Amino acid sequence: MRSIRAAAIGAVTLSLALGASACGGGSPTGGGSDDSPESLTYWASNQGAGVEVDKKVLQPELDKFEKQTGIKVKLEVVPWPDLLNRILTAATSGQGPDVLNIGNTWSASLQATGALLPWDAANFAKIGGKDRFVAAALGSTGVPGKDPAAVPLYSLAYALYYNKQIFADAGIAGPPATWDELVADGKKIQAKGKQVLGAEGANVSENIHHVFVFAKQHGADFFTAEGKPDFANPVAVAAVEQYVDLMAKDKVIPPGNAEYAQNQSVSDFAKGRTAMLLWQTASANLKSQGMNEDAYGVAPVPVRSGTPGGGTQVDSMVAGINLAVFKDTHNLDGATQFVKFMTGDEEQKILNKAYSSIPPVKSAQSDPAFTTRDNAVLKNTLVTSAAPLPQVAAESQFETTVGTAVKELFADAAAGRAVTADAVKAKLLKAQQQMPAK
Structure with a gap:
């Protein structure tokens, strides 16, 4: 199992105690449990009408990634009422995934645990650079002035x-x-x-x-x-x-x-x-x-x-989903490849169309699907009248x-x-x- 340094525990204990629907420990089949460069574990948030809807959306894309890279992604879609406590438990126990979705409002809190991979300039370079992402989306990736704890995946309003x-x-x-x-x-x-x-x-x-x-x-x-x-x-x-x-x-x-x-x-x-x-x-x-x-x-x-x-x-609020990597994953190269895949133009168009969300990747927004009636309202809201939740630990x-x-x-x-x-x-x-x- 990967080990997360003990400093994380104090930052998350209260949330674990207060969670209304805690799920106990993280997944025993987390990415660090098999040490395999041919596999990753991915916790996706429930974006559709139900978990099965998300599986139908995501599995073909994960199969595509496996075909391209030879890396099999083990998917678990986690319902929202459970997701934060699952992540916090994984941060303290080391039993969790390699790659995970987080609500963008949690970025600063999860950043404070020290459990997530910081996205410094070198890591951003591996996925095409920081300037590919919309500024508003980057504003909800962690405490201002620090390397982001995650990268934007879906933008919502x-x-x-x-x-x-x-x-x-x-x-x-x-x-x-x-x-x-x-x-x-x-x-x-x-x-x-x-x-x-x-x-x-x-x-x-x-x-x-x-x-x-x-x-x-x-x-x-x-x-x-x-x-x-x-x-x-x-x-x-x-x-x-x-x-x-x-x-x-x-x-x-x-x-x-x-x-x-x-x-x-x-x-x-x-x-x-x-x-x-x-x-x-x-x-x-x-x-x-x-x-x-x-x-x-x-x-x-x-x-x-x-x-x-x-x-x-x-x-x-500036809503959205970020994609994060546990810092102590035993397959960092594979996890980085997966983040690059999920934030690539092609996947950004496919996934954000499926969820009627807005791509946080600038070049993907040119697709006509993101100029529809619904998305026009959402994009205007994000630009003119949305505010991020407090970016505090x-x-x-x-x-x-x-x-x-x-x-x-x-x-x-x-x-x-x-x-x-x-x-x-x-x-x-x-x-x-x-x-x-x-």
């Missing part, structure tokens, strides 16, 4: 997806640009017997992505300029309260969504049960569930006032603690318990107390 027929039946001409408009439209939609907005209240990652955007729209930050947690400041409290109030007060998110964990809100939207969905690059997911792209429209996520997407108001713990606090607040709202500013503050203070001491 949030958008508002809306059912055209439900809107027409309710007499609504177009998508809402502000939250007040969304709530007002919701009343018209409910009058026609339909649910309004899907959410995943038990999905910790989704929770943190949305409350981060609400916080930016309120002008709040969850960390001070020095990188210290400041979760319960009045403006952040107001932002979290506004998001949870979409269920608790405004009644546009169904109470049952408090228990939704992964992809259930997408399924509801695809089946016409809800009129709207806030999601990262949902088109491929919706198509896989039988929804025709003509049945829905795509618009920027609403803001508090004004028009979203104009460069002055944040309506998405404690970011993954922030996601876990605050995301869990929001999960508990949604549970309170669904049960009819009051979600007041004091209740929100208490949850955020508890989350802050669970963060590691600096």
